[in-house]
Amino acid sequence: MVTATLQTPASTVRGDNDDHRTQVPASENRTAEALDRARAAAARVTDPEMPMLTLVDLGVLRDVAIEDGRVVTTITPTYSGCPAMATMRDDLQRELQDAGFEGAEVRVSLTPAWTSDWITEEGRKALKGAGISPPGQAPRHTGPVALTLMPTKRALSCTLCGSANVKLSSEFGPTACKAMYQCLDCLEPFEHVKEI
Numbered sequence: 725m726v727t728a729t730l731q732t733p734a735s736t737v738r739g740d741n742d743d744h745r746t747q748v749p750a751s752e753n754r755t756a757e758a759l760d761r762a763r764a765a766a767a768r769v770t771d772p773e774m775p776m777l778t779l780v781d782l783g784v785l786r787d788v789a790i791e792d793g794r795v796v797t798t799i800t801p802t803y804s805g806c807p808a809m810a811t812m813r814d815d816l817q818r819e820l821q822d823a824g825f826e827g828a829e830v831r832v833s834l835t836p837a838w839t840s841d842w843i844t845e846e847g848r849k850a851l852k853g854a855g856i857s858p859p860g861q862a863p864r865h866t867g868p869v870a871l872t873l874m875p876t877k878r879a880l881s882c883t884l885c886g887s888a889n890v891k892l893s894s895e896f897g898p899t900a901c902k903a904m905y906q907c908l909d910c911l912e913p914f915e916h917v918k919e920i
């Protein structure tokens with residue numbers, strides 16, 4: 725259901741021009757230049773569920789490299805089973821292809837596990853700008869993780885009026901990574917990106 729709101733990055737909306745496809749050149753300078761272009765292209769890809777965030781803002785894009793003349797990107801899923809992962813992979817490959825890099829490989833790295841702490845300052849600002857409450861500090865786990873059946877208590881404030889007088893209305897929002905809150909002062913309902 726969530727993938728129905730997919731956005732095509734604006735930079736992919738342009739005429740196809742097959743003449744500009746490039747082989748990664750052998751010389752080091754040109755490889756560095758190609759790597760810069762590949763990084764810039766990968767950095768333009770946005771999250772399908774939260775299109776105000778790039779994969780860089782989200783901390784999902786871990787690495788962009790050129791191996792044997794081929795671009796290899798590494799991503800870490802926000803959490804296992806995130807339905808957006810396949811779309812992220814496709815979007816990365818399409819954006820890189822548009823930048824002239826055919827057949828880019830997208831690798832998935834599961835260790836270390838993604839944490840909401842990897843969302844950049846820029847990303848947190850973008851979330852706030854879109855009326856979404858950014859995650860607080862993620863819990864640190866060492867050893868066994870106790871299962872809690874009660875909703876997690878969070879100290880957060882209304883994205884509209886800033887009041888801390890808010891209540892959790894649902895632990896799951898339009899996407900599994902968000903909870904729904906409502907402000908008890910201005911009555912604004914808003915989403916909160918959960919801490920993991």
Ligand SMILES: [Zn+2]
Nearest residue numbers: 882885907910
């Ligand atoms: Zn409010």
